[in-house]
């Protein structure tokens with residue numbers, strides 16, 4: 326049974342066929358959630374699943390579950406999947422690869438006549454990207470109980486069309502119940518440069534970083550750039566000149582995985598010969614380990630307070646977004662590690678720097694993820710790319726890990 330391998334050419338040709346829906350001139354895709362293009366992609370996927378005898382269910386938020394029966398219908402399924410929706414100028418692989426590799430696993434078992442103990446399912450989570458309807462990982466959030474269904478239904482796009490209206494319009498408002506899951510895996514492109522730089526084929530993903538975003542506003546006093554002596558200014562950029570090196574040093578002290586990013590900086594009134602009266606900036610802080618993450622947060626607080634009070638400047642700090650980190654299930658991680666060895670592929674353990682549907686799934690089922698390299702670490706970009714042999718390698722690891730998990734008896738608990 327371990328000798329079975331997926332069909333890499335079939336997987337690749339399906340990736341290319343899916344990319345014709347919402348195709349952009351630069352080679353990427355615009356297939357935003359619940360548009361006509363998304364509907365076409367979702368229906369193509371369902372047709373491929375029906376062709377190999379899968380039973381399809383759709384739930385009230387449009388999540389699609391394609392099931393291949395196991396030998397014991399009373400057992401909960403091993404699920405895999407990701408998303409088919411894209412960014413407005415997205416690539417061919419983000420999300421799509423995880424869905425179609427899952428289908429390829431089921432197709433391979435179908436043509437080799439393999440029956441697993443547990444059923445297997447491929448899931449398409451609705452609106453993962455959160456660009457048309459502003460909540461990322463929406464479908465998996467509703468499924469896992471993190472987000473009330475009505476809250477998802479009420480989200481609207483820029484034209485005022487709601488998730489509920491659009492689900493009805495494309496005919497994908499289902500009624501399937503939420504069922505327990507034995508184990509879950511999500512296969513995804515890395516969306517970062519580490520695997521490629523190290524020449525590794527498989528990322529054995531052990532968790533997802535802790536992350537938060539903060540806004541700082543520092544108040545000074547507008548003054549003429551000429552007559553006002555330096556020591557008599559109330560200049561918020563002077564505080565910034567202390568904050569930046571100290572926060573970069575804080576990230577280095579918590580290296581190599583600590584991250585701080587200043588993505589937005591604005592000094593007002595924005596005149597070259599006026600001392601700014603107001604400075605606003607955002608700080609994105611991340612670390613995979615909770616203790617270090619907490620240390621970075623308190624260090625950040627201390628540094629900003631210290632710099633502003635030394636210069637007697639008023640300031641405000643606010644955390645406007647936080648996503649707790651995730652530690653994936655040790656059993657699922659072990660299955661991926663074992664499958665990587667069986668496939669004789671090079672792998673390394675790593676933590677995801679981005680959020681995925683697997684974060685939501687992991688709150689209700691044993692879960693882990695598998696990464697493959699992507700060219701230059703590029704994603705959310707039309708040029709997003711991976712190699713056919715890398716796509717095939719990841720799908721073979723998914724096959725091996727799903728077979729292990731689906732052969733296991735009895736219930737498993739989340740080991741956190």
Ligand SMILES: [Zn+2]
Nearest residue numbers: 419420453513
């Ligand atoms: Zn994705």
